[in-house]
Amino acid sequence: MKGVRVTHIGGPTILIEVGGWRLLTDPTFDPPGRKYDFGWGTGSKKLTGPAIAIRDLAPIDAVLLTHDHHDDNLDPAGRALLPSARVVVTTVAGANRLAGNARGLEPWATTRLEAPNRLPIDVVATPCRHGPPLTRPLAGAVIGFALRWPAQEHGVLWVSGDTVLYRGVRKVATRLKVDTALLHLGGVQFPVTGPLRYTMTAREAVKLCEIVRPRTVIPIHYEGWSHFRQGRKAIERRFANAAEDIRRSIRWVPIGLGVELEG
Ligand SMILES: [Zn+2]
Secondary structure (H helix, E strand, O other): OOOEEEEEEEOOEEEEEEOOEEEEEOOOOOOOOOEEEEEOOEEEEEOOOOOOOHHHOOOOOEEEOOOOOOOOOOOHHHHHHHHHOOEEEEEHHHHHHHOOOEEEEOOOOEEEEOOOOOOOEEEEEEEOOOOOOOOHHHHOOOEEEEEEOOOOOOOEEEEOOOOOOOHHHHOHHHHOOEEEEEEEOOOOOOHHHOOOOOOOOHHHHHHHHHHHOOOEEEEEOOOOEOOOOOOHHHHHHHHHOOOHHHHHHEOOOOEOOOEEEOO
16 A cells, blocks of 8 residues: 555554555553453553654544544544644544544445645444444444545555454454555453454454455554453464465554555
């Protein structure tokens, strides 16, 4: 994917620079050490702070917020920066809660980012289910984002969002051609809910790649918090045993360093 620079700031927080835009996913900028309550007896401790401070990232044109109601995707410092962005694209429920500059999208709805002298970018919301079947009322609405702009050669840039592998996210394979996928991994589990998972495991990620076939896969949302059950090693191990094109598709973006996507 040409003309895109990606900087992993930590957890789910990524700066995407493309066509003159500075887009930020799920802002998390709190210092480490605090415990957060996610509701229903679940929670997590933040283990690392952001690799880059907010003041060094400004200006942010748009925030792509997969969901607003869990602190590991929007912590208090991240929430405080939302008004400074031109627009916050998120779920319909989230946009109602945030109000102000928030724009809500149902799954498969699209909004366009436009400004003089910049590439227009279509942001397509993709479906997520943030837990096992029937947990949507507890886990709340979540979306992913497919970014489309003119002259993309090999498909969209896709941010999966916090989701398990299920029918909705599999539909991405039939509706979109994906060049680069930023996948929220971590295989999230909580002691109170036993074996239930709230985000993809590495095994599920490989299965998803078998149907979506992105040219490049960038793992995100796998470090920095105590509720992640699978870190880089577990992800590497699973991808090492995948089909050759999938094995080769994985790309680790170092935390805090901007990386140009190529090819
Ligand atoms: Zn969440």
